[in-house]
Amino acid sequence: MAEKLHVAVACGGTGGHIFPGLATARALRSRGHHVTLWLSGKHVESTVLQGWKGPVVTIPSEGFQFGPMRSVLTACRIVLAVIRCWIAMFRHRPDAVLAMGSYSSIGPCLAARLRGIPVVLHEANAIPGRAVRMLAGKAACIAICFEETRYHLKGLNLVTTGMPLRPEFKRRSEPKTSAPEFRLLVMGGSGGAHAVNEMVSEAVCLLAPDTQNALRVTHLTGPADESHIRRRYEEADMNADVLAFTQEMAALYETADLAICRAGASTCAELGIFGLPALLIPYPHAASDHQTANARALEKAGAADVVQQSEMTVEWLADYIRTQMEEPERLGKMRIRALREDSINAAEKLAETVEQCAKK
Ligand SMILES: CC(=O)N[C@H]1[C@@H](OP(=O)(O)OP(=O)(O)OC[C@H]2O[C@@H](n3ccc(=O)[nH]c3=O)[C@H](O)[C@@H]2O)O[C@H](CO)[C@@H](O)[C@@H]1O
Secondary structure (H helix, E strand, O other), X not given: OOOOOEEEEEOXXXXXXXXXXXXXXXXXXXXXXXXXXXXXXXXXXXXXXXXXXXXXXXXOOOOOOOOHHHHHHHHHHHHHHHHHHHHHHHHHOOOEEEEOOOHHHHHHHHHHHHOOOOEEEEEOOOOOOXXXXXXXXXXXXXXXXXXXXXXXXXXXXXXXXXXXXXXXXXXXXXXXXXXXXXXXXXXXXXXXXXXXXXXXXXXXXXXXXXXOOOEEEEEEOOOOOHHHHHHHHHHOOOOEEEEOOOOOHHHHHHHOOEEEEOOOHHHHHHHHHHOOOEEEOOOOOOHHHHHHHHHHHXXXXXXXXEOOHHHOOHHHXXXXXXXXXXOHHXXXXXXXXXXXXXXXXXXXXXXXXXXXXXXO
């Protein structure tokens, strides 16, 4: 094993950054290293971070904003974050920084560069985000999940690690047993997605008179929409479990027949671990439309269908769900194509990459 290191894992932002950061932090710890999480203070971080007992450094940071005045504000915030991180690094003295690629990676990575500390970046999406593009040139290594990403980061030191996942996301050892009803899992990433919540719940309610006992829905809404989506299903007398957020994702993936969801990087990797077919509705405002690129990679593999939010109607969705319920053979074939190996042991592979890049 490499010598004992102190690694700063910068994983603030959304669940899509915190979960893989946390999984890698745990893998680094189990290899004997000391780990500090560097976060941005966003509310979602406390929801997701349950169970982390190690040290945390919170450096407030905000996403990129554009326009003449806003760009100046963004630049000022970045400078402030770098100064704060640079000061915090006096106390914490990391040997390496691992950044999971959100805007909150920028402060710790630039401060680390000023201090001569090696930086490893993790890019979860098929198209790299702004923070990774900004930091890539100075990184010791960039870990990626999609082979497509190589086209966007030519000439840099890349290694494919896959997406670090929570330890409970283990592939099912026995084939899925068929439940009497069709199980639909609806989710919009770690914060929920309002447009997905509205359209899918309306489509399911449109189907309600014919499918009440044949369809069971688990709908993860995010905090804003939970109560009115629950009410909508109740009024339609529909068999639905509505939750703002759950920590029990593995059980849901394992029992579902179909997912309707956004195409965030963690969601895509998790669908692959469980071989769960999906209808992917990419978030239309994602930077560089990266969710469409993620979704197309799954579609190309025959693992998912993709529909753009702007092209979707409630009637089309209702018809899509009914068709999938009536065609279990099609979903069975998709299930086989959906199973992917590339994110198994990703946390360990990324931990190993950090060890290799760290200051000896
Ligand atoms: C809106 C947006 O820009 N989202 C981005 C954000 O991820 P965002 O957090 O939106 O989405 P991801 O799919 O990457 O991650 C969602 C995570 O939340 C978990 N989950 C979700 C609901 C729930 O109730 N419980 C739960 O645990 C999922 O299992 C998954 O691990 O960063 C990702 C990584 O850069 C990007 O790919 C996404 O495009």
